[in-house]
Amino acid sequence: MAAPDTATAPRAIHRLDYRPPAFLVDSADLHFDLDPAATVVRSTLVLRRNPKAEDRHAPLRLDGEGLTLLGIKVDGVPFPKTHYTLGEDGSLTVPNPSDILVLETEVRIAPEENTAFSGLYTSGGNFYTQCEAEGFRRITFFPDRPDVMTRFTVAITADKARYPVLLSNGNPAGAGDGEGGKHWAKWEDPHPKPSYLFALVAGDLVAVSDYFTTKSGRDVVLNIWVRAGDEDKCAYAMDSLKRSMKWDEEVYGFEYDLDVFNIAAVSDFNMGAMENKGLNVFNTKFVLAKPDTATDGDYQGVETVIAHEYFHNWTGNRVTCRDWFQLSLKEGLTVFRDQQFSGDQGSRAVKRIRDVRGLRAAQFPEDAGPMAHPVRPDSYIEIDNFYTPTVYQKGAEVVRLLHTRIGAQAFRRGMDLYVERHDNSAATIEDFRAAMQDASGVDLSAFAKWYEQAGTPEVTAEGEYDEAARRYTLTLRQKTPPTPGQPEKRPLPIPVAMGLLDAGTGREQPTRLQGENEARTGTRTLMLEDAEARFVFEDVPAPPVPSLLRGFSAPVKLKGLPLDQLRTLAARDTDPFTRWDSGQQYAAAVMLGMVAAHRRGEPPGFDPALAEAVRANLAGADADPAFAAEALPLPGEGFLADQMDLADPEAIHLVRRHLRRRIGAECADALRETYERLADTGPYSPDGASIGRRSLRNACLAYLAAAGEDGMRLARAQFDAAANMTDVLAALSLLAESEEHGPAALAAFHARWRGDELVVDKWFSIQAMSAQAGTAARVRELQRHPDFSLRNPNRVRSLLGAFASGNPYRFHNRSGEGYALLADAVIALDPINASTAARLVGPLGLWRRQAPPLSGMMRRELERVLAAPNLSKGTYEKASKGLA
Ligand code: PHE
Numbered sequence: 001m002a003a004p005d006t007a008t009a010p011r012a013i014h015r016l017d018y019r020p021p022a023f024l025v026d027s028a029d030l031h032f033d034l035d036p037a038a039t040v041v042r043s044t045l046v047l048r049r050n051p052k053a054e055d056r057h058a059p060l061r062l063d064g065e066g067l068t069l070l071g072i073k074v075d076g077v078p079f080p081k082t083h084y085t086l087g088e089d090g091s092l093t094v095p096n097p098s099d100i101l102v103l104e105t106e107v108r109i110a111p112e113e114n115t116a117f118s119g120l121y122t123s124g125g126n127f128y129t130q131c132e133a134e135g136f137r138r139i140t141f142f143p144d145r146p147d148v149m150t151r152f153t154v155a156i157t158a159d160k161a162r163y164p165v166l167l168s169n170g171n172p173a174g175a176g177d178g179e180g181g182k183h184w185a186k187w188e189d190p191h192p193k194p195s196y197l198f199a200l201v202a203g204d205l206v207a208v209s210d211y212f213t214t215k216s217g218r219d220v221v222l223n224i225w226v227r228a229g230d231e232d233k234c235a236y237a238m239d240s241l242k243r244s245m246k247w248d249e250e251v252y253g254f255e256y257d258l259d260v261f262n263i264a265a266v267s268d269f270n271m272g273a274m275e276n277k278g279l280n281v282f283n284t285k286f287v288l289a290k291p292d293t294a295t296d297g298d299y300q301g302v303e304t305v306i307a308h309e310y311f312h313n314w315t316g317n318r319v320t321c322r323d324w325f326q327l328s329l330k331e332g333l334t335v336f337r338d339q340q341f342s343g344d345q346g347s348r349a350v351k352r353i354r355d356v357r358g359l360r361a362a363q364f365p366e367d368a369g370p371m372a373h374p375v376r377p378d379s380y381i382e383i384d385n386f387y388t389p390t391v392y393q394k395g396a397e398v399v400r401l402l403h404t405r406i407g408a409q410a411f412r413r414g415m416d417l418y419v420e421r422h423d424n425s426a427a428t429i430e431d432f433r434a435a436m437q438d439a440s441g442v443d444l445s446a447f448a449k450w451y452e453q454a455g456t457p458e459v460t461a462e463g464e465y466d467e468a469a470r471r472y473t474l475t476l477r478q479k480t481p482p483t484p485g486q487p488e489k490r491p492l493p494i495p496v497a498m499g500l501l502d503a504g505t506g507r508e509q510p511t512r513l514q515g516e517n518e519a520r521t522g523t524r525t526l527m528l529e530d531a532e533a534r535f536v537f538e539d540v541p542a543p544p545v546p547s548l549l550r551g552f553s554a555p556v557k558l559k560g561l562p563l564d565q566l567r568t569l570a571a572r573d574t575d576p577f578t579r580w581d582s583g584q585q586y587a588a589a590v591m592l593g594m595v596a597a598h599r600r601g602e603p604p605g606f607d608p609a610l611a612e613a614v615r616a617n618l619a620g621a622d623a624d625p626a627f628a629a630e631a632l633p634l635p636g637e638g639f640l641a642d643q644m645d646l647a648d649p650e651a652i653h654l655v656r657r658h659l660r661r662r663i664g665a666e667c668a669d670a671l672r673e674t675y676e677r678l679a680d681t682g683p684y685s686p687d688g689a690s691i692g693r694r695s696l697r698n699a700c701l702a703y704l705a706a707a708g709e710d711g712m713r714l715a716r717a718q719f720d721a722a723a724n725m726t727d728v729l730a731a732l733s734l735l736a737e738s739e740e741h742g743p744a745a746l747a748a749f750h751a752r753w754r755g756d757e758l759v760v761d762k763w764f765s766i767q768a769m770s771a772q773a774g775t776a777a778r779v780r781e782l783q784r785h786p787d788f789s790l791r792n793p794n795r796v797r798s799l800l801g802a803f804a805s806g807n808p809y810r811f812h813n814r815s816g817e818g819y820a821l822l823a824d825a826v827i828a829l830d831p832i833n834a835s836t837a838a839r840l841v842g843p844l845g846l847w848r849r850q851a852p853p854l855s856g857m858m859r860r861e862l863e864r865v866l867a868a869p870n871l872s873k874g875t876y877e878k879a880s881k882g883l884a
């Protein structure tokens, strides 16, 4: 099947085509007359030719999409039809504008028909907006690009009984009653902002309120707006918000800059949340939490996302992005900041482990697949497709590299300088790097390559010990595999944080590099800048074990450490990240050996060191249960698949299952003892230590349940008795694997929670991720369940996303039915919500990672998606790049 011919194929936008805007908008006065079927938006824009524009005679072009134009005036006078054109793409062009003009437009839109949730839409009878990246053009005519920053005032009129609450950005500036049961409210945002940060929320909502006193003594009103009945689920979000505000003052000196900070929660949302100035809009999943409905993971998600959106107020809003290729300027930096914040709230090491696990699970595969792109992409067809783990998580890693390279103090000076230079303006990634460079005096030019080059670098280490000379030579080499459009890669500057352990005693040794006068103790950082570098250590009394990439000092794959060294590091390293990682790498190596044996038809065998490691871990668990909980489980199926030339999801799953059963049986006593010792967790609290104890206990339960019926009975008892969702869900996910216990437990769970949509999402996910043979058929059937709807993105993700991304074993079912059902869903969803459809199609694009016949079946489903009539730009981009 061929791709659509190039004449009709959507066009790519290129980074190097950036041109400054022809016109700037000094102020925008908006008036909304809200009605679900026909909302009228009146806009008054004060426009002025941009002195920095290249073409001083360029026409005035305003973006628009799906707008019905009702009226247009220029400088107060009706504008004749002959003086402007409406483009096929919905835009409005004035070919001969004066250099300064006041443009008034009146348009009509239909929020209730907006199922894409971009622009102004309705959800549960209320109004919400989503404007990033290009949604504002679906509300009114405007130069909808982030480098046009404008002062907005907004007036909203609506029926008072149905829409008692009327919110927009900035500070409240008046309210009152109008005619015919209507009322109005006015909002003024004193800070210039790009259109993508515009927001409006209106409806029947209630606020949970609090306040925060800033460092300069101003009281800020904090409101979280939810549906009536959800007020008891806002406490943790509010607490997280106050801690975030305090942290940003203490660590970066950033103070909040409005009188009120509003958060509105909505059930229909394409992403996690949105940082609109003074009016964040959140997916309910990242606001609502109470112990009996939300898991520990949900609580952590709330804390992280609340912090992330709040931190955008300075990194994203006060200083924004010049164009969408610079997206990581705000996203990578803000993820780095929310990671720092969460690390400071509890255990830094455990937070780091979780973040790296996430990076490896989502970003590494992206970097090795058809959608691989640099942190600063060079082109896109649909910008929605570039809100990716690469832009967010790898972007955060690159900011961390700069932080590591220049140190915390210089980094803080660099942030100050960055904001001083670019406050109230739209900046580039180069601007950020320049500020860091100027503040630190360190030449950071080589780090630009981290933003320009896609792919995950592979680092190999080779050590040589010279007993006579008491000298140890460490050779580090780097290589980045080719990615689409980038066949040749250059070496990157890679900081390798490291130390040396004595191979015999496992003790950390002081290190002295050739040429240094004194030995150093503890971790030091080597810079690998070329394809290969040698580091010579003197006075090394005995053969050492190198501990490399401590704290995951760079987003690379470290390859080829011998098994005995990994074991020493897993048991003895002083750096908790490397200790954890070495344990995982050791287990992965053993398991990959078992996978190979399985494929040859040989019995799997068993490495007793794995059981020993579990026992040792449990014996020392009390010192740091949260760390023990990270170290206890075997590496995941995806992590193992990524280390094979071609994945074999079935063999991986069977080996992992076999091993879990075996370890569960061999270590049953110790597992049971730990499980029982941690039984009394007291009233629920989402602090790090309590989460650690629950995680450890549930990790023990998982092994015990894998080992047999005794463990399953424990799970059943926990399911029946537990008072918090973390423990209920941990038990349910185990029971769901059992033909005996699964159906009854799932039915009971649904009956209990059918009224809570976020819990029903969990009910869908658990079934989608089951290893049971009928799972693909079950997922098909569940799409017809009365609680399922393609219109709700959370529901789509909880069933179809969980199946395709969280259940490799059953998604890659030999029958191909997993692929077919995903393609069917993408085709059905694309006309409803293209951006969610484009996300959903991703796993099919990774067909090259599978062996035949799976790869061929995946490719054919991708071709079927691409052949669907009227495919959206975004889904077209994902499917066509997947086939290229
Ligand atoms: N900018 C949002 C964030 O990272 C994400 C987002 C992008 C939300 C596009 C909606 C649409 O916090």
Ligand code: ZN
Pocket (backbone or CB within 6 Å): 308, 312, 330, 331, 334
């Ligand atoms: Zn963000």
